[in-house]
Amino acid sequence: MAATTLGFALLGLLARRPMTGYQLAAALKTPIGYFWSASHSQVYPELARLEAQGLVRHEVIGGPGPRDNKRYHPTQRGRSELGAWAGTPAPAMPADNRDEFLLKIYSSWLADPRAAAAMVARRRDEHRAMLDRYREIRAENERTRAAEIDDPTTPEFANYATVMAGISYEEHVIAWCDWLIGRIGAGAAPPADDSRR
Amino acid sequence: MAATTLGFALLGLLARRPMTGYQLAAALKTPIGYFWSASHSQVYPELARLEAQGLVRHEVIGGPGPRDNKRYHPTQRGRSELGAWAGTPAPAMPADNRDEFLLKIYSSWLADPRAAAAMVARRRDEHRAMLDRYREIRAENERTRAAEIDDPTTPEFANYATVMAGISYEEHVIAWCDWLIGRIGAGAAPPADDSRR
């Protein structure tokens, strides 16, 4: 009877600020999209379902396009169910964590070692770029929201916590990539003496 | 025309050792399941597709049950396509990384702080258990496969690399959980003086 995971994602956004479906879909690209994403074609039907369950309501607002523009906000029940869900342990660790990159590493012994090393290096650079982005967000948070990020009953605290998770995650992946590149280089392609070239 | 991600997961397993669909499905629970999983109802049709594409073949083996038991192995083409795929950079970082736990944290400011802290502590313990399991696998690898794990052209090297990724990942999550628990405790529920109870 309660909402789906996507429903709770939408409620989590609406609890911060009432929004249109379009804005929700945009927010689910970045930065919340770093841990939960959805396309607008999923958002609109889900909003209708949440409304049918009495967890959100909307008012029609003037705006562009051929249809009514609707701004959604959570109901009292929506807020309390969201809070209850957030404090309930998830069924179990999925242990799933589908990761196509790790799957490639799993078969990397069949690939050309130089191609494999280059692939890992490229991925590491992508993670470095991501880390830089997270660090900027953290700095911004610490500058403008210094008071709220210490209070776990504010949305700013929750934002900060997820950004910290991102930073920690990227740092770990980068360190592992560097380790792996060193290993591939050391064990396979005994580096031809480049000093003569 | 090439295989799907699941197809490459199956090929990656079959490149190590020919197996039945049942055994593949079991392997996709643990330990490969830590980064790619599938149920048997996905495996059997996928094997048929791979065979139609000429990437695997099977021989019928005697065994239990009402139907033929089939042992699959990759073809020459299957192996080479797997190697090529493994060395090719994935389209891009998905940035998606769907994580229901982080989504809960994102709305944790609406939850009871004590419930939230307890939830995080429980999750941390689950990750600690996982870390212990990974460390055992690593120790086992270092004991019995010491020679191969230094050579990036062996499957043992690839196994070792993925286990190291797991260890690094779990260590990061545990550290972040501990940080978060401290923050929730410090900011919200100024701990009642327990020494008098």
Add this chain to the structure above:
DNA sequence: GCCTTCATGTAAGAAGTTACATGATTGT
């Protein structure tokens, strides 16, 4: 005799992506 493991498949449904379809407002 009964339960577990091994073994292979189909069917129904949920979840998610990509493509189709429409149209006003705003900035260049």
Add this chain to the structure above:
DNA sequence: ACAATCATGTAACTTCTTACATGAAGGC
């Protein structure tokens, strides 16, 4: 004029999960 952004929806398709269905071999 043209393009981008804002805005809302539907349809078709892929992927994945859960449930249904069958049955032999081996251990208790």
